[in-house]
Amino acid sequence: MDSALRVLYDRPSESPGAEGPGTRGGLGGSAPGVARWLGDIRTYFPASVVQVMQQDAIDRLGLRELLLEKEMLQSVTPDVALVSTLVGLNRLIPETTRATARQVVGTVVSDIEQRIARATRSAVSGAVNRAARSRRPRHRDIDWNRTIAANLSRYLPEYRTVVPERLVGYGRHQRSIAKDIVLAVDQSGSMASSVVYASVFAAVLASIRSLRTSLVFFDTAVVDMTDQLTDPVDVLFGTQLGGGTDINQAVAYCRGLMTRPRDTVFVLVSDLLEGGVREQLLARIAEMTRSGVRCVALLALSDGGAPVYDHDNAAALAALGVPAFACTPDAFPELLAKAIDGGDLMGAYGR
Numbered sequence: 001m002d003s004a005l006r007v008l009y010d011r012p013s014e015s016p017g018a019e020g021p022g023t024r025g026g027l028g029g030s031a032p033g034v035a036r037w038l039g040d041i042r043t044y045f046p047a048s049v050v051q052v053m054q055q056d057a058i059d060r061l062g063l064r065e066l067l068l069e070k071e072m073l074q075s076v077t078p079d080v081a082l083v084s085t086l087v088g089l090n091r092l093i094p095e096t097t098r099a100t101a102r103q104v105v106g107t108v109v110s111d112i113e114q115r116i117a118r119a120t121r122s123a124v125s126g127a128v129n130r131a132a133r134s135r136r137p138r139h140r141d142i143d144w145n146r147t148i149a150a151n152l153s154r155y156l157p158e159y160r161t162v163v164p165e166r167l168v169g170y171g172r173h174q175r176s177i178a179k180d181i182v183l184a185v186d187q188s189g190s191m192a193s194s195v196v197y198a199s200v201f202a203a204v205l206a207s208i209r210s211l212r213t214s215l216v217f218f219d220t221a222v223v224d225m226t227d228q229l230t231d232p233v234d235v236l237f238g239t240q241l242g243g244g245t246d247i248n249q250a251v252a253y254c255r256g257l258m259t260r261p262r263d264t265v266f267v268l269v270s271d272l273l274e275g276g277v278r279e280q281l282l283a284r285i286a287e288m289t290r291s292g293v294r295c296v297a298l299l300a301l302s303d304g305g306a307p308v309y310d311h312d313n314a315a316a317l318a319a320l321g322v323p324a325f326a327c328t329p330d331a332f333p334e335l336l337a338k339a340i341d342g343g344d345l346m347g348a349y350g351r
Contacts, residue, residue: 001044008057055081068093073100078107080302084192088241106233112200112329113232120204120333127337128178128210141169178210179263179340184250186270187217189242193302194269196236197329199225201301203232205336214257218250219243220275248276251284262292265339269298272313272324281313286320294339296349297324301332323349 041053054077058067067073067082067089076082083105086093093101146168154163185191185198195217202215206229215225217239228234247270258264266288274281288295297317300307306326314324323345327335339345 008053008060050077051079051081058085068097070097070100073097073104078104080108080193080196083108083196083236087195087236087239088189088192090237102233105236109200109232112197113204116201116329116333117204120201121208123333123337124205124208124211124340127340143168177212179265180212180258180260181205181265182214182254182257183267183269184216184218184254186245187219187239187241188245190271190308191269192241193304194300195239195241197301198269199232199235201332203229203235216250216254218246220246222250222253244275245273246276247272247274248281248284251281255284255288258293265294265336267296267298269301271299271307272297272310274310274313278313282316282320285317285322289321294345295322296335296339296345297322298327299324300326301329303328321346325349
């Protein structure tokens with residue numbers, strides 16, 4: 001155990017295999033040495049600690065290149081941080097290793113799906129059904145039980161009667177698309193974990209028949225990944241992490257996808273560090289909200305806590321009625337449900 005810790009933490013950040021005065025050995029610049037060390041830490045430490053040490057080894061000892069070797073990939077413990085690293089390296093992964101890399105990514109994607117799918121489908125389907133209930137139903141479509149419950153404050157005891165102020169209709173059976181969901185995801189390097197979670201959420205949402213889901217990645221260019229949503233692993237290997245950020249251009253593209261603004265929810269996943277034209281970006285968001293689009297900006301969609309972000313742009317969006325905040329994957333289904341259901345997003349999430 002002590003040896004496994006010394007290899008990682010009793011030396012400065014450096015290239016693998018570098019030796020010098022005062023060091024006590026290292027992982028060495030080869031996949032077999034790293035694989036043995038990974039096996040040791042899995043033996044001595046719980047899974048949560050293994051994930052931290054594994055990421056520290058990648059960051060401190062420059063092991064990214066070794067992730068391109070099949071033996072190394074077969075030894076690591078799959079997690080979101082590792083997937084983020086592989087996605088960032090995907091253009092460099094050789095064909096001999098690509099199948100193993102896809103298997104690692106697929107394992108993490110499957111774990112995330114199991115974590116979020118049921119809650120997402122339940123929350124979103126319930127919100128769609130609530131939104132479908134007519135507020136001005138025809139007589140034959142009135143849901144009398146819900147109408148009475150909603151108007152109990154209008155009970156007149158002298159007449160033993162409820163005088164309804166608001167009628168509640170039955171939810172219309174959804175044979176067609178009820179809501180459009182457009183996700184625009186910043187693929188700059190700092191958003192890597194958010195890219196992973198957003199891709200899986202988009203795939204789950206795309207499986208809900210009452211929704212039309214679009215997924216767009218952007219940096220200084222815009223890539224529409226909607227036609228690949230049946231396989232989030234393909235989506236992730238289609239990303240290109242890093243580079244600049246033109247949020248304005250991405251928002252302009254997404255606005256072109258919105259044919260029913262009042263039935264559309266727009267989720268911008270970005271740290272708001274804009275490299276494009278800020279004034280145009282804010283003007284586009286303002287126009288969206290006026291047209292009826294429900295907009296929300298997620299500074300991060302991950303378990304990583306509060307990110308570094310542009311506070312001025314977040315405040316400017318809030319002034320337009322668009323909340324900007326970091327959201328965990330577990331909280332996202334209820335957020336989306338509230339947006340679909342017409343809830344007060346600023347009251348619930350605004351700063």
